[in-house]
Amino acid sequence: MTESAHDTLGKPLTGWRLKAYTIIFEADTRAGRLFDQWLIAIILASVALVVFSSVDSIGQKYDSLFNGLEWLFTIAFTLEYVARLACVRHPLRYALSFYGVIDLLALLPTYLALLVPEIHALIDVRVLRLLRVFRVFKLTAYVTEYQSLGRALKGSRRKIMVFLSAVLMIVLVMGTVMYVVEGPANGFSSVPTSVYWAITTMTTVGFGDITPKTDLGRFIASLMMLLGWGTLAVPTGIVTAEMTMRRVEEPTTTRTCHECLTEGHQSEANYCLHCGAMLPAYQRDT
Amino acid sequence: MTESAHDTLGKPLTGWRLKAYTIIFEADTRAGRLFDQWLIAIILASVALVVFSSVDSIGQKYDSLFNGLEWLFTIAFTLEYVARLACVRHPLRYALSFYGVIDLLALLPTYLALLVPEIHALIDVRVLRLLRVFRVFKLTAYVTEYQSLGRALKGSRRKIMVFLSAVLMIVLVMGTVMYVVEGPANGFSSVPTSVYWAITTMTTVGFGDITPKTDLGRFIASLMMLLGWGTLAVPTGIVTAEMTMRRVEEPTTTRTCHECLTEGHQSEANYCLHCGAMLPAYQRDT
């Protein structure tokens, strides 16, 4: 990849933009770590605010205080979001990335709640921003574990899909059978409701809000439980078999490619392993 | 196997029957794939129809529309079933095969519902026809995973039966004990009901529609739960041990023997691996 190709995508980061980028997007310098630690503190405070304000006895007492704090947090997050857009090379690409979408989702509920008050509590989506926590504490090892878990799940992706499709078929057929056997009189008011009951039973959750009353219904329910019991063994077997064969690998950094926002380049890397763009010199202090 | 042996079983497929067979039963030509894709779309639409028509608020509003659509689907499926019977070499053998039975079961409820309206919802059995989905999308890998799961279950078949028989005995004895201890006054109205409760408890479903009220009953229930907890580990252990020792094998096709309807012959195969009948030249485009 040549420099001219870079020009067509956006100017390489220099001056304050490079500095801001290193602070906001990475966490290997002191300033970057400090920024992320404050960010996480504010996210946690903001989530706690929503949780407590939903409790009637607390929420009504400090109503105006909570309201003020929430707008404070939302404005802070809005400023941060704008700053991220400003210092990144390809704002649109960031806006559409995984973290970009979450960052936006964390802002929207407060503004939308002006129009539709009910969705106010959805501000809790902010908790997803905590996924950044793995980056802040330099928890390289944890990131590796995370990736190891993710890879085990990915490796057994197809087995899990086959398994899920089988479960969905069973649940639909059994739900329909129970709808026919028990009928609306015993709480099985429609096929979707019966399927909900069947899932409740197969996963051994068993709320008990809907339960079979007839002898035949109980007999079928018993079969389903024993079946669900055996079936529980399958995903466990899949994941376990996958995990016993996988071992963790070398640690990574929080360096982020300026082009495609891929994370975790090694400290000695010069080019992005994903898009081939040149990486700036590694910023670090310890 | 000689040609004369074939004559006694039915004429080898030629002309329009071979063509129809390749389209309806296989999915390696473009026409065959298209046929199966349309089939799945109709199956899904037909199942969705039954599910939504069972919801009172929707079902009563569009009653006549739903009724019309259902007869349309049923007639389409009936035609397809007849076509399958017509182009296969041994119609009876197909009718008694796994897919043949399911295909018939998918038709019956609509016709039977004319006599017994209650079983109308059983049309949902149609969802089982979706088992063909694995074939349509050429999901060879998924089929392999499916077989791998199936083989793991088959390999531990005997262990699972021994385990199930032990569980059934425990459940019968414990159910009887609880019937004696708690009695009809506390909801344990008969031995079958108590056994239903015991299964509910051992599988950790725990609906809560029947619960022990006496101290002794609660003590026995506690023991059963701890026992059920440990027992849950057994099927998991069986399946996991089986799965860690099995690896998937080479991909397969959707070629189906004209004689015995065995699926999945390799593209270079000349004879059926199950009954030894000669396979016609492999039809494929990519």
Place this chain on the structure above:
Amino acid sequence: MTESAHDTLGKPLTGWRLKAYTIIFEADTRAGRLFDQWLIAIILASVALVVFSSVDSIGQKYDSLFNGLEWLFTIAFTLEYVARLACVRHPLRYALSFYGVIDLLALLPTYLALLVPEIHALIDVRVLRLLRVFRVFKLTAYVTEYQSLGRALKGSRRKIMVFLSAVLMIVLVMGTVMYVVEGPANGFSSVPTSVYWAITTMTTVGFGDITPKTDLGRFIASLMMLLGWGTLAVPTGIVTAEMTMRRVEEPTTTRTCHECLTEGHQSEANYCLHCGAMLPAYQRDT
């Protein structure tokens, strides 16, 4: 072991006693297999009788018929028990063996029910006699699986005990804490009841007959559920680890030592592998 030693224990089986022993205790001759098959059929009929007679609608209708049949079965089992005592070399040893105790327990409820009618349903203990089923169908392979499962459990015996003792302590402490936090007003009426609730929660059964109502109680319950979730993994891990390392061994017969009633001697064995007593020639037809 010399012949004189045998004399002190009881005469070696000869004549009708040897014949009866081979029929009643073993299942490798045709007569022996027939005897056991009939026995199992009667056991199943007898258990079904008790189960159905407990259902009010059926039980009251055929009251006298059920009563008559039950006495018939009980007398048949009593005769069989006496025959077993008569043809075995050491009657007391048989009476105290595992199967001997079960055989006796299967008789007692009917006789005792003359005095205490409530325990009548305990006749279902008869189902345990079905453990003999593994012997009848010459399910040698199943027996091996059974032993394999048993050995896996036995091998992890100590781990399971350590685990169970830890669970019992947690459950007692958490139950007490919930008793203090929620109190009798919310259904946690005593420490045993709270411990019952704690077991219900840790094992993920969750009946819902007793549930926390206060915020603190719900917080503690949430911690317990997450803890219980993680803990579920431990017995599974133990059993799976044990099972992946064990493989099944060679098949066995149903030959039973006349001295100590040890089962499963190999067909070419001359002496009991447990007590060293001489085994009579192997009776078999196939």
Place this chain on the structure above:
Amino acid sequence: MTESAHDTLGKPLTGWRLKAYTIIFEADTRAGRLFDQWLIAIILASVALVVFSSVDSIGQKYDSLFNGLEWLFTIAFTLEYVARLACVRHPLRYALSFYGVIDLLALLPTYLALLVPEIHALIDVRVLRLLRVFRVFKLTAYVTEYQSLGRALKGSRRKIMVFLSAVLMIVLVMGTVMYVVEGPANGFSSVPTSVYWAITTMTTVGFGDITPKTDLGRFIASLMMLLGWGTLAVPTGIVTAEMTMRRVEEPTTTRTCHECLTEGHQSEANYCLHCGAMLPAYQRDT
């Protein structure tokens, strides 16, 4: 480590202090074993006392008897605690050690209950003192199993934390979504309550005290259950993978270092493996 270093920490144990130490803290001499056996008997009696006195029907009848016994046990435990402090080289270090804190916690509730009667039942914390049981019965093998279990959990510590943090985020987001969808009218009265419900559902406990009533709520609940089902597989996979790779090691004694209270030195050890202090000659009889 020289003798002068020891002087600065406390005098080496001699005379009655060494004797008392060997009896109270170790269990390899006859007197030491006897002491611990009595201790466990008293702990069990004391716990049983609290459990039974909480049952109304029993508790009110023998109120004064239970009260007297409890003070007797508490005074016995207080004396034992003082004796431990007296004969150990570094009383403060013992008081702050794991067992020291538990020993103190076992005393406090009785004294505090004079001020706050409600916490009376917390005396059950005494059951934790039973952790000493592993020592008393010289269950070396069990201790090893215990350590083996502990090490497996420790080895997968980071994986479990990553997993738990992911679960907490999911539970918080899903709880909030359900609070918005179902609302206080259907029992989801606040975000903490909804999170409690979400944990109940994900862990498959399913009390059923709060259940979704709307169709959308039930659909989301169904997704959560299937998700929870798959997620159950992860901790199992982690622990199993860890356990299949770990094997137990050599047996240990109950020798306890006089300096730092580390347990389990080998019988031939001369110096503490933790702090390097000289160990007195090993006291043992068998």
